Amino acid sequence: MSLRYALLALLSVEPMTGYDLYKEFESSVGHVWHAPDSQIYPELRRMEKDGLLEGEEVVWGQRGKKRQYHITEAGTAAFRDWMNGTLEYSRVRDPAHLKAAYLEWAEPEAAREQMRAHIRHHTAQLEQWREKVREIEQGTSPMLTRRLATLPASEHSKTTAFKKFTYQGLIARAEQEIAWAQQGLALIDELYPAG
Amino acid sequence: MSLRYALLALLSVEPMTGYDLYKEFESSVGHVWHAPDSQIYPELRRMEKDGLLEGEEVVWGQRGKKRQYHITEAGTAAFRDWMNGTLEYSRVRDPAHLKAAYLEWAEPEAAREQMRAHIRHHTAQLEQWREKVREIEQGTSPMLTRRLATLPASEHSKTTAFKKFTYQGLIARAEQEIAWAQQGLALIDELYPAG
DNA sequence: GAACACTAACTATGGACATAGTTAGTTGGA
DNA sequence: TCCAACTAACTATGTCCATAGTTAGTGTTC
Numbered sequence: 001m002s003l004r005y006a007l008l009a010l011l012s013v014e015p016m017t018g019y020d021l022y023k024e025f026e027s028s029v030g031h032v033w034h035a036p037d038s039q040i041y042p043e044l045r046r047m048e049k050d051g052l053l054e055g056e057e058v059v060w061g062q063r064g065k066k067r068q069y070h071i072t073e074a075g076t077a078a079f080r081d082w083m084n085g086t087l088e089y090s091r092v093r094d095p096a097h098l099k100a101a102y103l104e105w106a107e108p109e110a111a112r113e114q115m116r117a118h119i120r121h122h123t124a125q126l127e128q129w130r131e132k133v134r135e136i137e138q139g140t141s142p143m144l145t146r147r148l149a150t151l152p153a154s155e156h157s158k159t160t161a162f163k164k165f166t167y168q169g170l171i172a173r174a175e176q177e178i179a180w181a182q183q184g185l186a187l188i189d190e191l192y193p194a195g
Numbered sequence: 196m197s198l199r200y201a202l203l204a205l206l207s208v209e210p211m212t213g214y215d216l217y218k219e220f221e222s223s224v225g226h227v228w229h230a231p232d233s234q235i236y237p238e239l240r241r242m243e244k245d246g247l248l249e250g251e252e253v254v255w256g257q258r259g260k261k262r263q264y265h266i267t268e269a270g271t272a273a274f275r276d277w278m279n280g281t282l283e284y285s286r287v288r289d290p291a292h293l294k295a296a297y298l299e300w301a302e303p304e305a306a307r308e309q310m311r312a313h314i315r316h317h318t319a320q321l322e323q324w325r326e327k328v329r330e331i332e333q334g335t336s337p338m339l340t341r342r343l344a345t346l347p348a349s350e351h352s353k354t355t356a357f358k359k360f361t362y363q364g365l366i367a368r369a370e371q372e373i374a375w376a377q378q379g380l381a382l383i384d385e386l387y388p389a390g
Numbered sequence: 391g392a393a394c395a396c397t398a399a400c401t402a403t404g405g406a407c408a409t410a411g412t413t414a415g416t417t418g419g420a
Numbered sequence: 421t422c423c424a425a426c427t428a429a430c431t432a433t434g435t436c437c438a439t440a441g442t443t444a445g446t447g448t449t450c
Contacts, residue, residue: 019399030286032287032296033287034286036438042400063444080300083294089316091229094227098197102204102278105278110281114282117284169295172371176371179367180364184360212429214429232428232429233432234408255428288437
């Protein structure tokens with residue numbers, strides 16, 4: 001259900017095609033929410049059917065065309081309602097922690113490699129999120145810049161602050177995961193003193 | 196795919212029925228991995244077809260019967276292979292952070308309530324995981340006790356250490372989430388000084 | 391003007407997961 | 421003895437999501 005609101009969030013800035021949205025999910029917004037194009041196109045059609053969006057054929061070159069969607073009033077209202085409601089949290093389901101609980105089954109070196117992979121994964125994410133925070137602070141985030149251009153100056157600080165707050169939370173989480181995996185490496189060394 | 200390995204992890208202790216496994220997912224192991232029974236029963240049949248398990252009819256009362264599954268050698272090998280391999284990490288998809296990024300759309304009080312819900316959710320998890328660590332330390336975890344009984348004494352410390360390590364990681368994560376949401380509450384107060 | 395990368399949109403398949411049922415037997419207490 | 425709660429297992433539906441294609445037009449470059 002969240003994909004729908006991620007799409008509404010983007011379309012609240014400006015009209016976009018499915019392909020535009022797909023590219024956003026591959027880059028900028030993709031660092032908070034990801035979706036493949038095979039999920040985006042049908043969802044856009046469903047949203048149009050539900051009255052949240054309106055699509056319009058736009059010419060592209062000589063013979064080409066593309067479908068550009070813009071958010072409707074009902075779409076804006078639905079997004080606002082989602083924001084004013086409370087999220088339901090789903091049950092834990094984390095493969096990395098499931099695996100960690102049974103690492104005694106792995107060879108010591110495989111266990112270490114799993115911890116290193118955990119560190120690599122979260123380090124890569126960390127760098128992307130830190131870059132995002134830098135962009136927000138320096139006003140060089142293209143999407144945020146376009147968003148701010150649609151809003152009165154009085155809204156700018158809030159809009160910016162929540163984006164930065166979000167990325168900082170993700171950064172803190174990644175740092176915690178890295179610290180945990182480092183403790184894991186230390187634990188493995190302790191449990192398998194030979195090597 | 197992880198459900199399969201969560202089931203193998205449990206069945207490596209002793210034979211169980213689908214219902215036994217379902218109950219484990221509702222309580223003990225459910226604090227690391229959750230699955231509904233409607234997912235467990237078909238997965239067990241698929242695993243039997245793949246030769247990882249063998250099911251056997253067991254009488255239950257006068258007319259009742261139940262199907263008890265035990266892990267095969269191929270099942271043990273598959274679990275060990277999974278443990279020795281490296282996990283693939285999936286892309287970010289976190290509704291709470293997606294929502295946090297656009298909290299300027301919410302009423303201040305709704306934004307606060309979202310942060311409070313985040314704190315409530317992670318506090319509840321925290322308590323369950325802390326209780327798990329206590330059980331592990333005091334040797335009162337039923338599942339772990341039964342597992343240790345199947346293993347030579349030399350394996351006990353490793354088996355226990357990785358379970359504790361896992362829960363400690365989940366605890367640290369939950370604590371981080373709570374701290375983040377508290378920063379969120381402070382930020383909302385700052386951005387909406389009136390109320 | 392052919393090749394190539396990109397834009398644009400869609401389809402097909404299968405697994406994962408949530409939610410909501412159904413059917414039938416067992417066990418223990420009022 | 422009956423009822424409620426529990427044990428046991430299964431089905432059905434729909435969404436979500438990953439993976440892997442397909443088709444067709446555009447724009448640039450060698």
